[in-house]
Amino acid sequence: MIDLPYLADVCRTTDSKIVLLVVDGLGGVPHPDTGKSELETAYLPSLDRLAQHSAGGLTTPVMSGITPGSGPGHMALFGYDPVKYLMGRGVLEALGIDVALGAGDLAARGNLCTVDSSGNITDRRAGRIPSAESAPLVEMLNQIDVPGLEVEALPVQDYRFVLVLRGEGLDDKISETDPQMTGIAPLEARALDKGSERAAKAVRAFIAAAKETLGGREYANMAMLRGFSLLPDLPDFGASYQLTPGAVAAYPMYRGIAKVVGMKVIPTGMTFHEEMDTLEEHFDEHDFFFLHYKPSDSAGEDGDFQAKVKTLEALDDCIDRLVAMQPDVLVVAGDHSTPALLAAHSWHPVPMMISSEWTVGENMGSFDERACAQGSLGRIPATELMLLAMAHAGKLLKYGP
Amino acid sequence: MIDLPYLADVCRTTDSKIVLLVVDGLGGVPHPDTGKSELETAYLPSLDRLAQHSAGGLTTPVMSGITPGSGPGHMALFGYDPVKYLMGRGVLEALGIDVALGAGDLAARGNLCTVDSSGNITDRRAGRIPSAESAPLVEMLNQIDVPGLEVEALPVQDYRFVLVLRGEGLDDKISETDPQMTGIAPLEARALDKGSERAAKAVRAFIAAAKETLGGREYANMAMLRGFSLLPDLPDFGASYQLTPGAVAAYPMYRGIAKVVGMKVIPTGMTFHEEMDTLEEHFDEHDFFFLHYKPSDSAGEDGDFQAKVKTLEALDDCIDRLVAMQPDVLVVAGDHSTPALLAAHSWHPVPMMISSEWTVGENMGSFDERACAQGSLGRIPATELMLLAMAHAGKLLKYGP
Numbered sequence: 001m002i003d004l005p006y007l008a009d010v011c012r013t014t015d016s017k018i019v020l021l022v023v024d025g026l027g028g029v030p031h032p033d034t035g036k037s038e039l040e041t042a043y044l045p046s047l048d049r050l051a052q053h054s055a056g057g058l059t060t061p062v063m064s065g066i067t068p069g070s071g072p073g074h075m076a077l078f079g080y081d082p083v084k085y086l087m088g089r090g091v092l093e094a095l096g097i098d099v100a101l102g103a104g105d106l107a108a109r110g111n112l113c114t115v116d117s118s119g120n121i122t123d124r125r126a127g128r129i130p131s132a133e134s135a136p137l138v139e140m141l142n143q144i145d146v147p148g149l150e151v152e153a154l155p156v157q158d159y160r161f162v163l164v165l166r167g168e169g170l171d172d173k174i175s176e177t178d179p180q181m182t183g184i185a186p187l188e189a190r191a192l193d194k195g196s197e198r199a200a201k202a203v204r205a206f207i208a209a210a211k212e213t214l215g216g217r218e219y220a221n222m223a224m225l226r227g228f229s230l231l232p233d234l235p236d237f238g239a240s241y242q243l244t245p246g247a248v249a250a251y252p253m254y255r256g257i258a259k260v261v262g263m264k265v266i267p268t269g270m271t272f273h274e275e276m277d278t279l280e281e282h283f284d285e286h287d288f289f290f291l292h293y294k295p296s297d298s299a300g301e302d303g304d305f306q307a308k309v310k311t312l313e314a315l316d317d318c319i320d321r322l323v324a325m326q327p328d329v330l331v332v333a334g335d336h337s338t339p340a341l342l343a344a345h346s347w348h349p350v351p352m353m354i355s356s357e358w359t360v361g362e363n364m365g366s367f368d369e370r371a372c373a374q375g376s377l378g379r380i381p382a383t384e385l386m387l388l389a390m391a392h393a394g395k396l397l398k399y400g401p
Numbered sequence: 402m403i404d405l406p407y408l409a410d411v412c413r414t415t416d417s418k419i420v421l422l423v424v425d426g427l428g429g430v431p432h433p434d435t436g437k438s439e440l441e442t443a444y445l446p447s448l449d450r451l452a453q454h455s456a457g458g459l460t461t462p463v464m465s466g467i468t469p470g471s472g473p474g475h476m477a478l479f480g481y482d483p484v485k486y487l488m489g490r491g492v493l494e495a496l497g498i499d500v501a502l503g504a505g506d507l508a509a510r511g512n513l514c515t516v517d518s519s520g521n522i523t524d525r526r527a528g529r530i531p532s533a534e535s536a537p538l539v540e541m542l543n544q545i546d547v548p549g550l551e552v553e554a555l556p557v558q559d560y561r562f563v564l565v566l567r568g569e570g571l572d573d574k575i576s577e578t579d580p581q582m583t584g585i586a587p588l589e590a591r592a593l594d595k596g597s598e599r600a601a602k603a604v605r606a607f608i609a610a611a612k613e614t615l616g617g618r619e620y621a622n623m624a625m626l627r628g629f630s631l632l633p634d635l636p637d638f639g640a641s642y643q644l645t646p647g648a649v650a651a652y653p654m655y656r657g658i659a660k661v662v663g664m665k666v667i668p669t670g671m672t673f674h675e676e677m678d679t680l681e682e683h684f685d686e687h688d689f690f691f692l693h694y695k696p697s698d699s700a701g702e703d704g705d706f707q708a709k710v711k712t713l714e715a716l717d718d719c720i721d722r723l724v725a726m727q728p729d730v731l732v733v734a735g736d737h738s739t740p741a742l743l744a745a746h747s748w749h750p751v752p753m754m755i756s757s758e759w760t761v762g763e764n765m766g767s768f769d770e771r772a773c774a775q776g777s778l779g780r781i782p783a784t785e786l787m788l789l790a791m792a793h794a795g796k797l798l799k800y801g802p
Contacts, residue, residue: 030761062800063405064781065788069801082801083406089802227802342759345799347792349779369777370763379779 002079002383006399011242016328016393018243019279019289020386022077022254023315024070025297026334027350027369029341031305038296038305038340039351039368042312046319047332051367053360054332054353056375059382061336067347073335074257076382078237078290087257088172088229094162095256097154101231106170106199109227110153110161111178112137114219119185124178125159126220134159137220144209146202163206163225171196174203176226186224203228236262238288241390246286248275254292263290276318283325291322296338303343329356329393332367333385349379356392403480403784407800412643417729417794419644420680420690421787423478423655424716425471426698427735428751428770430742432706439697439706439741440752440769443713447720448733452768456760457776459750460783462737468748474736475658477783479638479691488658489573489630495563496657498555502632507571507600510628511554511562512579513538515620520586525579526560527621535560538621545610547603564607564626572597575604577627587625604629637663639689642791647687649676655693664691677719684726692723701739702746709741730757730794733768734786750780757793 028038061068061076062083071092072082087095090107101107112134114123126134138161141153149167156162173192189207191200203225210223238245239262247258247265250272255265264286268278272293279291293315299308322330333352336345351372353364364371373379377388390396429439462469462477463484472493473483488496491508502508513535515524527535539562542554550568557563574593590608592601604626611624639646640663648659648666651673656666665687669679673694680692694716700709723731733756738749752773754765765772774780778789791797 029759030763032761035761058779063403063788064778064785065790065792065797066405066411067792067797067799069799072801086407086801092802347789347797349777373777373779374775 002387003081008240008242010397010399011240011390012395012397013242013287014393014395015287016395017283017287017289018329018331018389018393019291019322019325019327020077020331020333020389021291021293021322022074023293023296023332023334025300025336025338025345027337027339027346027348028300028308029339029346029348031341037369038300038308038312040366040370042309042316044312044316044367046316046323047367048365050319050323050330050332050355051353051364051371054355054364055359055362055377056351056353056364056367056372057377058349058369058372058379059333059352059385060349060379061382065347067345068336069345070253070335071257074254077333077335077385078261079240079383079386080234080261081383085232085234087232089227090162090229091231092253093156093160093227094164095260096253097156097162098252098256099152099154099162099164101164101260102166103231103233104166104170106165106172106228106230108163108203108225108229110163111224112159112161112220113186113222113224115185115222121179121182121184121186121222123219124180124182124224128158129220131155131157134161134220137214140213141210141223144206144213146205146209149202151206159220165199165202165206170199170202170230172199172228172230174200174228176228177207178224178226186222189225199228231260234261238262241288241386242395243288244286245288245290246282247290248278249290249292250275251292251294254294258290272315272318276321279322280325300338300340301343303340305340308340329354329389331385331389333382350382352377352385354388354392358392403788404482409641409643411798411800412641412791413796413798414643414688415794415796416688417796418684418688418690419730419732419790419794420692420723420726420728421478421732421734421790422692422694422723423475424694424697424733424735426701426737426739426746428738428740428747428749429701429709430740430747430749432742438770439701439709439713441767441771443710443717445713445717445768447717447724448768449766451720451724451731451733451756452754452765452772454760454762455754455756455765456763456778457752457754457765457768457773458778459770459773459780460734460753460786461750461780462783466748468746469737470746471654471736472658475655478734478736478786479662480641480784480787481635481662482784486633486635488633490628491563491630492632493654494557494561494628495565496661497654498557498563499653499657500553500555500563500565502565502661503567504632504634505571507566507573507629507631509564509604509626509630511564512625513560513562513621514587514623514625516586516623522580522583522585522587524620525581525583525625530560530621532556532558535562535621538615541614542611542624545607545614547606547610550603552607560621566600566603566607571600571603571631573600573629573631575601575629577629578608579625579627587623590626600629632661635662639663642689642787643796644689645687646689646691647683648691649679650691650693651676652693652695655695659691673716673719677722680723681726698739701741702744704741704744706741730755730790732786732790734783751783753778753786755789755793759793
């Protein structure tokens, strides 16, 4: 949680409602042919109208120049120091398939792979074995027994699975078994510090059993593990801000992140229209909503500038409906930028705006990178955005006498 | 180094090249007659053209209102917390005359001074004795023997010299012997903490020997020491960013700073044209270059507005040649501002711009304080500039999954 002593003392519960709309991969960069970014290219009458009555700015998710993953990007928006509360790959993969992770649970990302008769890797992804074929194999791994621990192996997709080990005294400083190359044998899991020895031993036992279990097969006959990670000890979002938060997100990873910070995850469908239905139905039940919009990031990652423009326009079509629910504070923000020209997450600061009773506009005619760069909120760490949302909702008392 | 855990994990070595051009004392303030700063007054067609394709902003070297010396100004640009890695006057003076300083070496700034027959100071600078006359005296001090330690006394200029003590267990919490006034005797060097007692005793022994050595003279018959300092334990620049850095700087102090952070210092001449020759000749050998331009600071310190304008125009004449070398990322930045109207370093934020494949311009028509204040990079701590340079060079992986 944001490093502000006495935060909970100055937060107060009121009837006002905050909606934090996170547009995944929101920010972009100008297309060289037009000099306009995706946001500047898209026809966004509703977002632009909202911008005309909002205060705007740019958020820095982690630090100048640093490209955040989805985990740090969201944690920062929720007010958590994204470095202090960095979640490892194993944890995020587990959250991405709705695994209920608790404090002290050790998670790892697994690959089914293919080894030859000498045990050397010939295919790190087991020929990208389809889910229908891999799921029964992962279920066999799920039956593996490691004395003193609970073992859970769960399929993700194709050759990917998640391993969760539960028990006392597990730590995550364990070397990866995936050598990230073929022609050699998988590496042995080694403890990288004293506290991780028990966990490393358990991992070796699991791998030995996996070899035995899958060993008779021609391909997908071995398992590799990496991204060992424990869920960090996370302060509760609702208790920190004195909110009763609800999360509406179509994609499992974002539901997972919301859940581990203590938000109530409200079941919803796979489209944003369904998310909006869910929000409407439950609008009376919470004073804070995290609402997640995924398509903009996917299109950006695909490197498809026009497709990203279209996802933003599709989002715009829903904004009036969102405004009609009359949240006291509507925040439109992004977890990071995903410029189509990079076809990847990027380090660029992310546009954001806050609309509330206390914003009357500031000559920001549109919602895009350039307009927000001139906004009165300036360029702020993403971790401070929640405080601004709280302030605009009348939920923050005076700090100090 | 910048306080970002796992930094080295996200840096990757690539073929791309970064040139960090540090224009010493770059920023200025408007002349009251014209309302234009030195940068705004100068005719800078090449820098302005570069600005039109760059992303711009302002750097804060240390903190709002804080005027940095050359040490903190450069350390911040290299990504080192300028407060945590503050180098004392002794260390900087030593670096300024190309002394090879190692960890644990104690350096001090020395003055030859004149005392009367009672031992009271009559001239703190020994009549500004010229170098030709002072050098043999400093060489006599260099012959002084302090048991158990290596003593090195080296001339700087006129009455100034540097003392370096090498040996085990030296610390730098030692009171200065220069009382900064005349009419009293030089002060005794006292240990200000327990750890510095051995060093203080050595300093007293050196001073006693210096008194003996010079005592027969009419003037320049005593030595005073201040600015006792140890080289801080500096993380290696290249290892931190996974770079093979080269430094091209005409002036010794900047070479010295580059050297102590682990850059390869490439021998060069005294003019910027010679620096450019050196850069061209060695352009294939490094993936990062620190290139230093000094004249702008000197003119600013002289308080000569027009002269500073001319130094900026002279720099501009070299920019096309620099661009022609085709660095993947060209950063133009300053270690601090040196407004001619102040005739000194100042606290003002410093213009900077980054040109790369990923910058397409942002309506910044020129390179100056006002244009950069409107740039998309915003106002950032100077310590984050390297991360932006790395990001624009494709040398930073995603942070967190």
